[in-house]
Amino acid sequence: MHDFTESKEKAVAIAIGKKGFNRDTAFEHLNEIESLADTAGAVIIEKIYQELDSPNKATVIGKGKVEEIQALIEEKGISLIIFEDDISPTQMRNLENTFQVKVVDRSGLILDIFAKHARSLEAKVQVELAQSQYLLPRLTRMWTHLSKQYGGIRTKGPGETQIETDRRMLKIKIQKLKEKLEDISVQREQQRKGRKEFTQFALVGYTNAGKSTLMNSITDANVYVEDKLFATLDTTVRSFNxxxxxxSLISDTVGFIRKLPVNLIASFRTTLAEAEEADILIHVVDVSHKFFREHIKTVNETLESLKISQKPTILVLNKVDLIEDANDIRAIESEFPMAVFTSASRNINIQKFLSVIQEKSEEQSKILSFILPYTAMELISEVYSNSDILSRDDNDEGICFKVRVxxxxxxxxxxxLGKYLKK
Ligand SMILES: Nc1nc2c(ncn2[C@@H]2O[C@H](COP(=O)(O)OP(=O)(O)OP(=O)(O)O)[C@@H](O)[C@H]2O)c(=O)[nH]1
Ligand SMILES: [Mg+2]
Structure with a gap:
C-alpha cells in the first residue's frame, strides 16, 4: 500500500455523482474523505465534484476535468489523487499514467488506514488479507510497497512474466493468511466459551462516534481514543457491574463507515464475531454530526449484512454536549424516543445509560431464587452451566441460589427445577 506517513502529502479529492444528486451530501462525502485522508497523513488541497450520469470507462472523469486536474497537479505540487468512491483497476492505471502521481480510491485509502492502525496479530492478519485481495487485480500498478516485499515489481513497466509470478505468490499468500485467520478464530471461539454466562453487550457504530470513550467511562479498559477515523481496530472485552x-461484559470493536470495503468486512469477521455473539448491541451515534441520520442508516445496513440487525439494540446518541440549541435536542428526542442521550467524554447521563442497559438486560433474562438439596448433583451442575450465579449460600436447608438465566x-x-422454584 502507499505510505503517506513520511510527510503530509498534498492531495485532490474527487467525487462524481449523477445529475441532480444533492450537492450538500456530495460535499459531505468529500469531507469524510478529507477526514480519512487526514488520518492517513495526506492533506486535501482541493475538493472536486463532477456531475456525470455515466463515469468515463477509461478515466472516470471527463476529458476536461482530467486537464483541469493536470494543471492543478503542476501548479500546487499535488502528489496524490483520491477518489471518493471505488474505481476500476484499469481506470486507476490510466489515470496514474496520465497524471504521473499516485491515484487511490476509497477502499485503497481505508485499507491504508487500517494497515497503519493494526496493532494486534489478529488485526494485522485481517488487514493483510484484505489488502492482498484488493491488490490482486491491481498488480500492474506502481506498487512500490509490493516491490519492496517481493523484490520483483519495479516502479514502472514490470514484465508480464514478473506480474504472473507476483500474482501466483499473492494467491499463495492469501491462502496462508486465511489459514492463519482460521486458527485465530478457533482460539477466539475458545475464549468466548467462558463468557456465555454473562450478559454480553457489544458497542457498535460509525467510526469516531465515541464508542471507546463510552467503554472507558464505564470500565477501566483504557481503550485508545482519538479524534481520527478507525482509532480502534481490535476488540477489547471488559467486565463491568x-x-x-x-x-456483565462489554466489547468495543472496529467502527463502520459508508461503503466499508467488502473484503475488509469479510476479513474482519473474527473481530466482529464479538458483536455477533453479543446478547445486546449498543449502537453509539455522534448526534452532533450533521449527517448522523445517514450514519445510523449505514450502521444498520452493516449490521444487516452481518446478519445481526435483529438483535436487541440500544440507541445511544452521544456527544450531546456539542448540540447548543435545546430545541434541537428536543426535536431529536421526539424523533428517537427510545434513545439515550449521553456525553461520554463529559460523563453526562452515564448513570442513565447504565440503567437503560440494565433494563434491557433484564428483558433478556430473568433472576431466579431457589434452594437445592446437596444431593441434587445433576441439577446443581445444570444450574452452573446454564445461568449466571449471582449468589450462593450453603446452609442447613440446602444450597440457596440466586441466578440470572x-x-x-x-x-x-x-x-x-420444578418443585424447587419459589413461587
Ligand atoms: N464533545 C464530545 N466528544 C466526544 C464524546 N465522546 C467521544 N468524543 C471524542 O470523539 C473522538 C472519537 O472518540 P472515540 O471514543 O475514539 O470514538 P470511536 O467510536 O471509538 O471511534 P473509532 O474507534 O475510530 O471507530 C475523540 O476525540 C473523543 O474524545 C462526547 O460525548 N462529546
Ligand atoms: Mg474506538
Whole structure:
C-alpha cells in the first residue's frame, strides 16, 4: 500500500455523482474523505465534484476535468489523487499514467488506514488479507510497497512474466493468511466459551462516534481514543457491574463507515464475531454530526449484512454536549424516543445509560431464587452451566441460589427445577 506517513502529502479529492444528486451530501462525502485522508497523513488541497450520469470507462472523469486536474497537479505540487468512491483497476492505471502521481480510491485509502492502525496479530492478519485481495487485480500498478516485499515489481513497466509470478505468490499468500485467520478464530471461539454466562453487550457504530470513550467511562479498559477515523481496530472485552450488581461484559470493536470495503468486512469477521455473539448491541451515534441520520442508516445496513440487525439494540446518541440549541435536542428526542442521550467524554447521563442497559438486560433474562438439596448433583451442575450465579449460600436447608438465566435457557431450566422454584 502507499505510505503517506513520511510527510503530509498534498492531495485532490474527487467525487462524481449523477445529475441532480444533492450537492450538500456530495460535499459531505468529500469531507469524510478529507477526514480519512487526514488520518492517513495526506492533506486535501482541493475538493472536486463532477456531475456525470455515466463515469468515463477509461478515466472516470471527463476529458476536461482530467486537464483541469493536470494543471492543478503542476501548479500546487499535488502528489496524490483520491477518489471518493471505488474505481476500476484499469481506470486507476490510466489515470496514474496520465497524471504521473499516485491515484487511490476509497477502499485503497481505508485499507491504508487500517494497515497503519493494526496493532494486534489478529488485526494485522485481517488487514493483510484484505489488502492482498484488493491488490490482486491491481498488480500492474506502481506498487512500490509490493516491490519492496517481493523484490520483483519495479516502479514502472514490470514484465508480464514478473506480474504472473507476483500474482501466483499473492494467491499463495492469501491462502496462508486465511489459514492463519482460521486458527485465530478457533482460539477466539475458545475464549468466548467462558463468557456465555454473562450478559454480553457489544458497542457498535460509525467510526469516531465515541464508542471507546463510552467503554472507558464505564470500565477501566483504557481503550485508545482519538479524534481520527478507525482509532480502534481490535476488540477489547471488559467486565463491568450493572447498577443492580450483575456482572456483565462489554466489547468495543472496529467502527463502520459508508461503503466499508467488502473484503475488509469479510476479513474482519473474527473481530466482529464479538458483536455477533453479543446478547445486546449498543449502537453509539455522534448526534452532533450533521449527517448522523445517514450514519445510523449505514450502521444498520452493516449490521444487516452481518446478519445481526435483529438483535436487541440500544440507541445511544452521544456527544450531546456539542448540540447548543435545546430545541434541537428536543426535536431529536421526539424523533428517537427510545434513545439515550449521553456525553461520554463529559460523563453526562452515564448513570442513565447504565440503567437503560440494565433494563434491557433484564428483558433478556430473568433472576431466579431457589434452594437445592446437596444431593441434587445433576441439577446443581445444570444450574452452573446454564445461568449466571449471582449468589450462593450453603446452609442447613440446602444450597440457596440466586441466578440470572437468559431467556433462551429459561423454559427448560424452570421445568427441570420444578418443585424447587419459589413461587
Ligand atoms: N464533545 C464530545 N466528544 C466526544 C464524546 N465522546 C467521544 N468524543 C471524542 O470523539 C473522538 C472519537 O472518540 P472515540 O471514543 O475514539 O470514538 P470511536 O467510536 O471509538 O471511534 P473509532 O474507534 O475510530 O471507530 C475523540 O476525540 C473523543 O474524545 C462526547 O460525548 N462529546
Ligand atoms: Mg474506538
Amino acid at each position: 450493572l447498577p443492580g450488581g450483575a456482572k 437468559k431467556n433462551d435457557k429459561l423454559k427448560i431450566l424452570e421445568h427441570n
